[in-house]
Amino acid sequence: MNNGVIMQYYHWYISNDGTLWDKLDKTANDLANAGFTALWLPPAYKGSGGASDVGYAVYDLFDLGEFNQKNTVRTKYGTREQYLKAIKTAQDAGIQIYADVVFNHKDGGDEIERIFAQEMDWNDRNRPVSDWYEIAAYTKFNFSGREDKYSSMKWYWWCFDSLSYNADTKRADKLYRLKDKHFETEVSQEHGNYDYLMANDLDTGNDLVRGELMYWGRWFVDTTGVNGFRIDAVKHIRSTFFRDWLNHLRVHFGGREIFSVGEYWSQDTDALHGYIASSDGRLSLFDVPLHFKFHQASRQGSSFDLRSIFDRTLVKEQPALAVTFVENHDTQPCQSLESPVEPWFKPLAYALILLRREGYPCVFYADYYGAQYQDKGRDNTLYSHSFLIDKFLKARREYGFGDQHDYFDHPNTIGWTRLGNGAHPGAMAVVLTNSAPGNKWMNVFRPNQEFYDATGHINNIIHTNNDGWGNFPCPGGSISVWLQK
Incomplete structure (x- = not known):
């Protein structure tokens, strides 16, 4: 999808009051207007923990909140009827729906x-x-x-x-x-x-198991009308299985493309390339190495060399199959893969996935709406960054086109430009720093034009010279997004 953006529409500690599907039904149009084009929804089927189960302790794939099992009819997120209604509302608003699939256990x-x-x-x-x-x-x-x-x-x-x-x-x-x-x-x-x-x-080598999972895939898409899948724990399941499973679904649905992204949790980029090759490139993968770059950069501050932020990442080496993200339900504090990105760096990280040409970015629910919860004796607050994310989404939708030129020539201050195209002629210049206030001379190929900082961090107007160059500043430990007036 051209300039598409996913939202992971939940976090681990979201309320188990059964209202998430209703919330989606009410907010789908707002999310579409903000610039989200797809939503990754949590596992919709009954888990062993009943109404409090996040969905990854899979009990019954066919129970979408319809039957009294595990002491509940609804799931943590609502009932089957609410789920199907929310999907329809979101799709009517122009948003694709990706369902979470857990076949490992x-x-x-x-x-x-x-x-x-x-x-x-x-x-x-x-x-x-x-x-x-x-x-x-x-x-x-x-x-x-x-x-x-x-x-x-x-x-x-x-x-x-x-x-x-x-x-x-x-x-x-x-x-x-x-x-x-x-x-x-x-x-x-x-x-x-x-x-x-x-x-x-x-045991996906068992014919009955394989047959049931193939059948469930057909039944699920027929029942829900989802547009694609997020597939859990693919490193623990034979790679050819999902190649065959997705091919089976595409044949069943008359060759219709079904987007899928797999969770292969590894910082080893070579391992991701290996999985993509062995699965014949049938699904994208989350760019886990990039997430860890964000985690490290947020902890190291000005000692982290921003010029290396994309080194050995999937989005740099295989951008067409990279789903980029800053945080998710497993990396948030108190979770099994806890590796949070510190709040000060999150705006920089989101700019690095939302305002660049490569990758398919995914925004985390708790980074957009915020979250407060307690676990393991700790009080945790995840702050809402929607104010800037909304501005990035708007800039992506209106200015995220055309050639991209990088200015990754300083360890603490980097930038890049997007030059637009015939349908979207405006130029954009992005500059960010993990240290003191910085600036970057960049060529936007727009002679004698005015640029304003869409983030509102800097109120001055920047004028380009006769050759289209401008000196674009940003505040310390922050970012500015300069858009052509």
Whole structure:
């Protein structure tokens, strides 16, 4: 999508009062007017934690808040009816919807099965550390509250290859590989083999499992009309699976393109390139290395060399398949991958993803609306940056076109220009610094023109010279976005 922008429309600690879908229904037009063109919504199906489950402890993929399961009908975000209504409202406003897909595991089994398993070394998953013995596992899923509606498949132990919870010991501190099963290949080679992540790990090599997931994809798109997917934990699932799954959906829907972005959590850019190659480039990936650059830059302050901000990032090396982001639900404080970007740097980071040509940017809900929550004995506040993000979105929509010229020639002050095109003839010059107030001589190829700072940080007008050059300033530790009047 030309100059498209995604919003991740939730954070981990969003209220579990079942109102998120209704909120989206009411705010979709405002989000479209602000410049958002797509929304990534949280997992909409029933999790093992019922009404408080964020959605990643997947119980029943077919229960979108319709059946009384796990002591609730609705999910954390609302009911199926509210979900479908919100999607329709957003799409009518011109916003695409990307649904969150979690195929790595299932949790909250209904019954125990006694199965043979072997303990494996957590740090070297290819090394057994016990003989085979019998354990008790919650691997039988009946979905009795749904009563075979939409799907009659029940899940048994042979649908999985590994797990960590033994009901006999009531502990989840051992990694068990199930009898006659093997860890999947085509996954991250961290810990020898990173197939297992959590709960009951799906065996996507099993024909019935694959068939059910293919069927669910068709059913889900037919039911909801979503435009694409955010796919969870792809480094733990064989890479060819999602290649085949997405191809299957595209054939089913008459060749219609279905945008998908995978979460491959690694700072190693080569690992991201490897996954893209092995999945035949069927899905984009989040630019995790860039997120960590933002995290480091925000912590190091003026000692961070801004000239290196894009070095070894996906958006620099494979921009067409890079989804750029500053923060997400896993990186926010108190979460499993906590690596927050400090508040002072977030405007700079958002400018670096929203005002440049490369990448498909994603804005985090809590960075736009703000958030307050408590966890692990800590009070946390994420500040709203909507004031500047809205200005960046407007500049992207009106000035984010044409050639881009970079001026990354100073460790603390960098800038770039966008030169516009026939339909959008205005020029833009962006300058930012992580230290003292700075300025950057840049050529916008607009002789004797006036430029104003759209952020409002600087009130002066900048005039370009006879050759189109201007000296564009910005405040210390901040950013200015200069737009042609």
